[in-house]
Amino acid sequence: MTDNEEPDGGGDSSITDQQLDDFDTNREGSSASEISSASEEIQRQDSDDPANDPLFVREGNEDGSSTQIWADRDLLSIGTVPGPDRIVGRDTEIQSVAGEIRHLIHESQPNHVVIYGETGTGKSLVSRHVSDRLVDTATARNVPAASVYVECKKNNTETRVARTIARALSDKSDSDIDIPRIGLGSAEYYDYAYDIIDEYYDGLIVILDEIDMVDNAEGLLHELSRAREAGHTDAYIGIIAISNDIDFGQKLNARVQSSMRTTDFVFEPYQSDQIEQILEYRRDAFHDGVVQDGVITETADRSADEHGDARKAVDVLRIAGDIADDADAEVVSPKHVDKAVKRAEVNRVKETIESTSPQSKLVLYTLGRLTGSNNRRFRTSGIYSQYETTCGDVGADPLSYDRVSQILSTFALMGISESHQVGGGHKQGVYLEHQLIKDKDVVMKAVVESDERLSELHNGTYEI
Ligand SMILES: Nc1ncnc2c1ncn2[C@@H]1O[C@H](COP(=O)(O)OP(=O)(O)OP(=O)(O)O)[C@@H](O)[C@H]1O
Numbered sequence: 001m002t003d004n005e006e007p008d009g010g011g012d013s014s015i016t017d018q019q020l021d022d023f024d025t026n027r028e029g030s031s032a033s034e035i036s037s038a039s040e041e042i043q044r045q046d047s048d049d050p051a052n053d054p055l056f057v058r059e060g061n062e063d064g065s066s067t068q069i070w071a072d073r074d075l076l077s078i079g080t081v082p083g084p085d086r087i088v089g090r091d092t093e094i095q096s097v098a099g100e101i102r103h104l105i106h107e108s109q110p111n112h113v114v115i116y117g118e119t120g121t122g123k124s125l126v127s128r129h130v131s132d133r134l135v136d137t138a139t140a141r142n143v144p145a146a147s148v149y150v151e152c153k154k155n156n157t158e159t160r161v162a163r164t165i166a167r168a169l170s171d172k173s174d175s176d177i178d179i180p181r182i183g184l185g186s187a188e189y190y191d192y193a194y195d196i197i198d199e200y201y202d203g204l205i206v207i208l209d210e211i212d213m214v215d216n217a218e219g220l221l222h223e224l225s226r227a228r229e230a231g232h233t234d235a236y237i238g239i240i241a242i243s244n245d246i247d248f249g250q251k252l253n254a255r256v257q258s259s260m261r262t263t264d265f266v267f268e269p270y271q272s273d274q275i276e277q278i279l280e281y282r283r284d285a286f287h288d289g290v291v292q293d294g295v296i297t298e299t300a301d302r303s304a305d306e307h308g309d310a311r312k313a314v315d316v317l318r319i320a321g322d323i324a325d326d327a328d329a330e331v332v333s334p335k336h337v338d339k340a341v342k343r344a345e346v347n348r349v350k351e352t353i354e355s356t357s358p359q360s361k362l363v364l365y366t367l368g369r370l371t372g373s374n375n376r377r378f379r380t381s382g383i384y385s386q387y388e389t390t391c392g393d394v395g396a397d398p399l400s401y402d403r404v405s406q407i408l409s410t411f412a413l414m415g416i417s418e419s420h421q422v423g424g425g426h427k428q429g430v431y432l433e434h435q436l437i438k439d440k441d442v443v444m445k446a447v448v449e450s451d452e453r454l455s456e457l458h459n460g461t462y463e464i
Pocket residue numbers: 078080081082086087088089090117118119120121122123124125126244278310311314
């Protein structure tokens with residue numbers, strides 16, 4: 001649409017449903033023509049001064065000031081790593097990991113470490129913090145050292161991990177060696193890495209985060225742990241492997257277990273007072289006085305009760321701030337935390353079901369639809385007939401009964417629902433019953449917002 005064109009009222013895609021809803025609520029009884037002129041208003045201001053497009057800029061912030069809620073929202077963003085003096089409740093763990101790898105500063109083999117623990121318990125944070133400090137100390141003592149952090153979820157083959165290590169070392173050392181991105185196998189990438197290590201360093205700490213995601217973790221660990229002994233490099237290489245799977249070490253074969261004796265640590269979920277402190281350190285994200293009493297304690301208590309995950313707790317506080325900001329509120333209140341907890345949960349369910357097929361989403365929607373307020377269990381046969389109705393509603397062809405049954409098992413594996421075997425007594429057949437584990441409304445909102453057809457069926461969104 002050009003600047004001069006009239007919006008057509010019904011189909012103006014630049015105005016969101018939410019804006020129209022808000023407009024309706026604010027001006028009860030508005031006619032369609034009034035809504036249309038409001039849209040025009042937004043369009044006109046937009047063309048006048050892009051710096052103050054009201055679509056993005058709140059009233060009162062036209063002078064360039066930030067919102068009345070946020071002073072530095074990034075302090076609560078996922079990528080923000082707290083400074084060393086703001087790592088809460090992990091002193092013992094920091095000391096313990098440091099004690100294992102410290103030998104590097106004396107030009108001696110560091111012990112290898114495996115850290116286990118649930119998500120958001122500070123495993124990566126502590127590993128990186130200790131390694132960085134070790135590198136500083138070693139380098140200051142004329143033992144040039146480096147640390148490399150590898151996210152194995154993104155680099156889930158041995159070749160990718162080897163390439164990431166080689167390329168990270170090349171960047172850190174400012175080496176002229178040009179390492180190809182593609183076309184080489186793990187052996188060649190290891191060779192590049194060893195060449196750089198031997199030219200620049202006496203010691204290396206490799207952090208392998210989510211090591212269990214690598215297809216050949218055994219080959220990788222075997223190679224790195226015996227690189228010096230095998231004469232591939234003169235440097236001492238210490239490994240910190242991080243895993244959410246507590247059985248990871250047991251699953252390694254005997255050959256790796258013996259070449260890589262490890263010291264294992266388990267990081268426990270955070271307690272409420274620790275999460276509270278973690279959040280307090282980020283209070284500066286908000287303007288003074290904006291966070292109402294009880295908000296941080298409430299967020300910490302609920303997070304400790306549900307998971308003890310610092311990342312999720314930080315996330316909830318940010319979402320609560322966003323909700324307050326979107327509503328043009330002057331303060332963040334416990335009511336915003338309540339909504340934020342739900343929204344964060346919806347986001348997580350969305351992420352979990354992201355990779356499932358459109359048909360799987362219809363099956364999950366059906367289970368949500370059947371589930372009433374008392375969260376009952378349903379037999380596969382009952383779910384299947386309701387699923388056929390769902391398919392009819394959105395114009396999809398139903399899958400077979402067996403496929404739907406398999407899909408229900410997949411959701412149980414994902415931790416969204418659970419399946420119970422029932423019957424099997426005298427003259428009774430055995431059958432499965434399925435039940436949501438996650439809050440029904442959370443699942444419904446996530447699935448409706450993840451599938452266009454379901455979204456349409458619910459006129460855009462599912463309110464909870
Ligand atoms: N002890 C802590 N003090 C301050 N912030 C923390 C602490 N632990 C975790 N956090 C915050 O939570 C984020 C996630 O922590 P971290 O990545 O270390 O968790 P993790 O145990 O490695 O989880 P995952 O298994 O999901 O990778 C950190 O970036 C930091 O913002």
